[in-house]
Each structure stands twice: as structure tokens, then as C-alpha cells.
Amino acid sequence: MNTSPGAPERYDPTAIEAAWQSRWKERSTNATDIDGAERPYFNLMMFPYPSAEGLHVGNVFAFIGADVHGRFRRLQGFDVFEPIGFDAFGIHSENHALKVNTHPSELIPSNIRRFRDQLRRVGLMLDWEHELSTTDPRYYKWTQWIFLQLYRAGLAVKKKAPVNWCPECKTVLANEQVIDGFCERHPETQVHQRFLEQWFFTITNYAQRLLDNLETIDWSDSTRTMQRNWIGRSEGAEIVFVTPGDHEIRVFTTRPDTLFGATYMVLAPEHPLVERLTASEQRRAVKEYKREASAKDIVARRVGDREKTGVFTGSYATNPATGEAIPIWIADYVLMEYGTGAIMAVPAHDERDHEFAEKFGLEIREVIQPDDAYVERPFTGWDGKLVRSGAFDGMTCREGASKITAWLAERGAGTGTVQYRLHDWCISRQRYWGPPIPIVYCERCGTVPVPEEDLPVVLPPLDDFRPSESGVSPLARNEEWFRVPCPECGKLARRETDVSDTFLDSAWYFLRYPSTAFDDRPFDADVTRRWLPVQSYIGGNEHAVLHLMYARFITMALHDLGHIAFEEPFTRFRAHGMIVKDGAKMSKSRGNVVIPDEYIAKWGADTFRMYLMFLGPYQEGGDFRDEGIAGLRRFLDRVWDLVAHSEPASADTADDVVIRKLHQTIAGTAEDVEELRYNTAISKLMEYVNVLRGRGEDDAGQRSVSPDVLRPLIIMLAPFAPHFAEECWARLGGTASVFDASWPAYDADAARESSIELVVQVNGKVRGRVTAPAGIAEPDAVALATAEESVQRFVGDQTVRKVVYVQDRLVNLVVG
């Protein structure tokens, strides 16, 4: 440690970071002027769930990447709004509260305090004036208000449906929360199927728009692909099969071209027609099979490689193409939730039907002659010609599909249609820790929405908030709370005791941020017009089909109801990658979770920030290794040293090499930061520093460069190392914050190289290099290249058959 008087002060991140953090707070450096901003820029990051463990490095990685973007935009002259909040309702918090046997209303505030503290130390440009928490009645009042808007529009409906039931959570889960048939939060617990009355948002009404709009928004491809797959659009036909008893069985198929090969049908065991179609001699078998199927949980039902089971109903239906009577079976490989819950089985051209037909000895009739004769059976491809298909013989599959659909339509036996895999969003939860759904059930008036002026329906304190085995909400144990007069007739009625899904809380928080000052409206019209949609949203792909889909849906619905002017909430979304530790995913059980605090304490937030942004491409993530951090600290130390010894009189301001490198760095770094290529942006700054260090040395061995070539460096460094940059900026004579400066101007002329190095190849192999003036013409370049001794050796007396010249880059002589 150098402590002698007069010696240059060492870089001390602890002191500098604390000083600047309090200065930012005092001066409101990061507060946004919501009403007065000239160039509003909404920079959003995914608000965290305030867990008991505190922020981990994954959260911090996400926030820093978003913060770098926000700070960069600010240096470009935008009024950047970078708010934060807490997603504190939900099963996550509640389960933790149950585990440690403390009420969530006690836990959450202390967790939030810890999070605030951690977030401050990371040095994010957060505007704390607009902090929100989903558990705040001032917030969830409007979550309930959104429910009411959707309810009035018919987009919130109550229906009995097969739902995913987690026996551990003792609640219903959305499909998105079921992973491989197991609960998202309890990987050991299988999810079961139950039929319950639940509130749904009919997101399926928006399936096509959610799909189409994906083309119009600037999102990571990976995220858009996941959404596309989740929506799962399939084109095909709905075809009607009629039974002798005049029952109509509708099926959906993506392969109407194979209709002539449909040799039997299958209904889902829960299909409403099963009862009526069952012949008396099959009654027992069918009943037994239905019982078995309903006893099965969703896993057993959904695992794809399971052996097929099923039972014949004893009835037949007429194949509308062949006129043949084909047997009707029931089997649990047909799912009631998709399509019509019934299929036409074409065992010759569908793997599942094939397996089923083989097992039960049903007819397998090929109606496609594949183009390639040597393909495996069943042939499920599209490249073939129709056979045994009457008038459609000889057509390609594509042609046959549309012709058969048209032919069915003429006879009223079918129609072209589209199916989606997307399911309606089940939003009710039989849990405690969420916003109560604002509905009252009255014996006389039925289902009555709580009047808007009575919102919020406050979640009452409840000592025993455990979920019950029976699936009834904890709130149903609080009679005092749920007994209320009917808002319409005044007679004693009963509140809805379910609460809403956490994903509803987070589906609209970005709308609230700029309007947190208003208590009489969810989002102010003027403010919203100025600040939304969100210009940049950065977050993890784990939310690609949950949060991001729901937020889009809620935004679309609010748009259609006239509350907002846009229908897509996030103009640009970028998914960041995942941080792993020594090649393995971080997890508590592995014991390799990186806690940012200790690293920040040891190295300083700026070094830590820079390391995280440097360790790999931001959108791919990377491997966190302790050894790598020192390099970034060394880099900052070197910059510190340059700043400490800067001399206004230094000649480097006119040094071509320095100036050229500076302007190349300005252009390259801006482009990299713009594209979130933070790792290469930092490496470019390092290159520039290496040039400065090589140039700055005087006769006495003392480095000294002028502040003029350092200031642009400090600005470019500021998004990554904000405290460090502020301190250097001040030491270089800056008065205001470095973030009130502008990103350095790029001068293309200054960046241009005057001489270039031409690579000379012979037959594509590098055989020499020549220095030439930039912009050299081809004949001159070739002459220079050919004259080179090392090139001559490889050309010898062979004739040059061809010359390839790439301007200012290379000459390739093709000889032989």
C-alpha cells in the first residue's frame, strides 16, 4: 500500500462507490422528470421476487446488462427512466413463509429492505421515486380493476375445467407452471388432474394476434420462437363423422388428405358423446376404462412413450369419404383439451394410430404412396401421391388436403380450420398470498363484480394462511371477511375466496411505474402516452412463455377496451444468457451459488460489473470464474493511473496513432453496446488503453497522456463502471456528473488508416504481407504483391492464372 505523502492516491473502490452513491441520492441524479422529459426512454428490467436469500448473481447479471443499456442511452441524450419494484405476491413467497413459519406480511418488508440495499450497492441508475410492490393495496387495487375490465368484456369467465393440481402447493397451476408433469416449485411432486370451477382469462381469443404481432416487434429470436411454439398454430380441417343414431362426431385433423385411410375413430374418455355411443354389451368395459383414465394423473396421461390403451364402444360411424362404417374407440391418448377431443385414426400415416391399430388388430390402410419407396412405416410425410382415395388418386398430399376439404365443405361434412395449443389462462388460486378476486356471489343476483369504487378488496390478515387439503381457499375460513352484502341487492352474499395468479400482478407493472404518483387511476393517460410502450426490456428467457405472453395479452386487452393506445407492451426485448459456475448450473444443492455481496465487498461494484459484462456474450451468458475478476480490476487500476498522471501539455492530442485508435474505439464500442455485445465493447476499451499506455511514456519512464484523450474513454467506460467514471471525470476537471456528458462524437476521417497491410496469398494460402497506402488500386497492389520475395518463392515459374483482389485487404494469386 502506497501511503507516503505526495505519492499518487490508489484506486479505492469502497470509498469512491459509497461517496458517489450518496452523491447520486443527494443530487437526485437518477430521478426522472416524468412530466418534463424531452426524449423519454423507458428502460425496463424484470422486477425481482424478493426472496429470503437476497439477490443472486443471476439477478445482478440481468440488472447490470439492462443498466449498461440505460446509461448508454442517457449518454446519447435520452431521458432514461429506469424503475424497479418487487413482485412480492405469490406462491413463492407464501411457501417460504410457511417453511419458516412466519407471516409473509412480516417477511416481505424485510426482504425488500435487503434487496434495496443490495441493488444500491450494485450502482444501478434506478429511479427509486417510482418503486412499487405488487402487495401494496395501492397497486393491487388496480390489478383487481384489470380483472373487472376483463370480466365486463367477457374475457374473464368461470368454468369447470380439468386443471393441474399440485398436491404440495395444494393449488391449481397454470399449464406454464407444470414442467414434465411436475410442479415448477416442487420438482419431486407430480401434478394431478382435477375438475374444478376456476376463473379463466380467454387468452385463446387472442392466439392469432399474439402470433401475428410477433412479426412486428423487435424481440430476441429465441423468445419469439418459444412463443410461436407455445401458441402452436396448426392448420387443418374439422370433419364430421355421423353415426347410425345420428350423432355427429367432429374431429380435427391436420391431414384431411388421409381421410380415405381413416379406419377407426377415437374419442377422449371424457368426451360428452361417450355415454350415448356406448353399446350395452360394452358398457362395463367402457365404464371401467373411464374410471382408470380419470384416476390417472396428468403425467401418466401425457407421457408420450407409454403403451397405448383403449376400449371399443361397440358403435360405428360413417367415414364421409368411403361411406364405410368404422369402429369408435375411446383411448386416453386422445386429449379432451385439444381440438374436439376426438380424432379420425389413420394408422397407416400416423405413428400413434399405427401403434394403437397394431395392438388392437385394426385395419391399416395406406392411402399415400411415398415418393421415396424405401421409407419406414408408418409414413407420416407429405411427399407422396394419394392412392385408394377415389377421385383424389394421384394428387399430391398438399393438393389432396385442400381438394378433400373443399369437397367435404360442399357436402356440409367438414370445413377448413385452425387449432392452437395455447390454453386459456387459469388465474384463480386456492391460496392466501395474492389479491382477492373482486367478485361476490349472491343467491339472487348470481355472480356480481365488486363495484370499482369499492376497490381494493383488501386481503385480510389471517394467522392461519395454510392451504387446505380440500382445495378450498384459506380465505374461506374467514367468515367475517367473506360475508358481505350483495353490491346489487344488499342481501347477504359471499365473496370469491380465491386469489389471482402472481402472473397477473406482473402482467401490467410496467404500466404502473411512470404513474405511481396517481392513486385515482392505474395509469395516467398523458404519462402513458409519453412513456409507453417500453423501448427496451431485458430479462431472462425463463419468462418467454409465462410473463411475456401474459403481459402481451393484458396489454392487447386493455388496448381493445380503449384504455391504452398501443397493443404491444415491449417494442424491443432482449433475452440475456445464463451464468453458470465452473461449468455447472448454480443451485443451492450444488452449493455453488454466487452471492454478489462478497465479491462487491472484495473487488468493488465497478470491477464486479465489468467482470460480469466481460465474461461472455451477454445474450449467451457465461461461466463465472473467480480467477477472471482480477483482470478487470487491473484494467481499472491502469486507467486510474493514466488519469492520475494526465498532463494537459502532453503531445498525444495530436498523435495520429492515438487519435485514430480513439475514433475507431468510439465507433466500435457504440456499435457493440447498441447490440448488447458488452464483452467486445470492453475489449475495445482495453485495446485503446493499451495504445495509450504504449504511447504515454516519457524519457523518465513516467506515463502521461492528456485529459483530452482520456475524457472520451471515461465516458465510454461510464455505463460499465459508473462510480469509477464519475470519480475520474471529476479528477479530470468535470464539474457535473459524467452522465450529463455526451457520448463522444465519431469522426470517420480521423479513424481512417492511411496505410494498410495487404495480405498476399498464393492459392489461398498466406505467403506474405506488404504495406501499402490505403485505397491502393488493383494493378499497383498486384505489382507490390508479386514483387515480394516470400511470394516469389511460391509462385516460382508457374503461370498466374487468376488474381483475386479485395480492396485494402488481400491479393490472392492463383497459379498452377
Next chain:
RNA sequence: GCCCGGGUGGUGAAAUGGCAGACACAAGGGACUUAAAAUCCCUUGCCGCUAUAGCGGCGUGUGGGUUCGACUCCCACCCCGGGCACCA
């Protein structure tokens, strides 16, 4: 099974179809130091030839192809990560 990513030195990684390995880490050598740490300088893809300077060959998961030229484009395959999965 299907749909996305990805596979490059000892390590993290970089490269609009045009010098593979920028920038770092680690390692080795040297300077400074009584010594160590820190700092600074040098070396560092592999193999071979050479006393050295240097010279040559090989090299981006594997096998083919396109091209004057391929980490980059095309085809087939292998491995790793993620998503979906009896979705008709």
C-alpha cells in the same frame, strides 16, 4: 421424437466468406525488491527443421460439398445446453 442455441489454445472468449485465436485469465521467464506481494517487460495453438534469426506443415466436433479462398455457406452425422412433447 420435434424446435431453437452452441462445439475454436491450458481457460473465458474474438473474427461483414479474406491474416484463426483480438481482449482477458492462467502458466513460464525476466526487471524492481534483503525477500515476498503488488507493479512493469517478454514468451505462450500444436508438430517438425534450425545454433539463432527464421522456415515449413497441421489446426475451429466428425465426414463430404460449394468457392480463388470456409470458424463463417450447403448436406449428412456426433456431442453439449435450452424449450416443447400422445397436440391428432
